[in-house]
Amino acid sequence: MDLMKVLTEGQIKAELPRIEVGDTVRVHVLIKEGTRERIQVFEGTIIAKKHGGIQETMTVRRVSHGVGIEKVFPIHSPHVSKVELVRKGKVRRAKLYYLRNRVGKAAKVKEDI
Numbered sequence: 001m002d003l004m005k006v007l008t009e010g011q012i013k014a015e016l017p018r019i020e021v022g023d024t025v026r027v028h029v030l031i032k033e034g035t036r037e038r039i040q041v042f043e044g045t046i047i048a049k050k051h052g053g054i055q056e057t058m059t060v061r062r063v064s065h066g067v068g069i070e071k072v073f074p075i076h077s078p079h080v081s082k083v084e085l086v087r088k089g090k091v092r093r094a095k096l097y098y099l100r101n102r103v104g105k106a107a108k109v110k111e112d113i
Contacts, residue, residue: 012054013076021046022089022109027073028082045109047096088112
């Protein structure tokens, strides 16, 4: 168990903002296309966080051209270069899967002031 702890200590990101379910975030992802690399930004609402420690993931949802898109990001992955907090959300659930069935303004999360 100590060996696993030593291996993961250098890989866990310390500079992450405090993000929770319901927050709107901007995730900067490193995309490799052949020999070239670029950063792609995915902005959306966190509808779920799973696991913990080094294998922690977050599911980010956004609606683009009327189609809902969800991506699961491993938070401590080297491909996730940066996570920006856009706004805090006020929610009372740990998982916001009910947002999948809502359309328009009903699919918005209130802002936590």
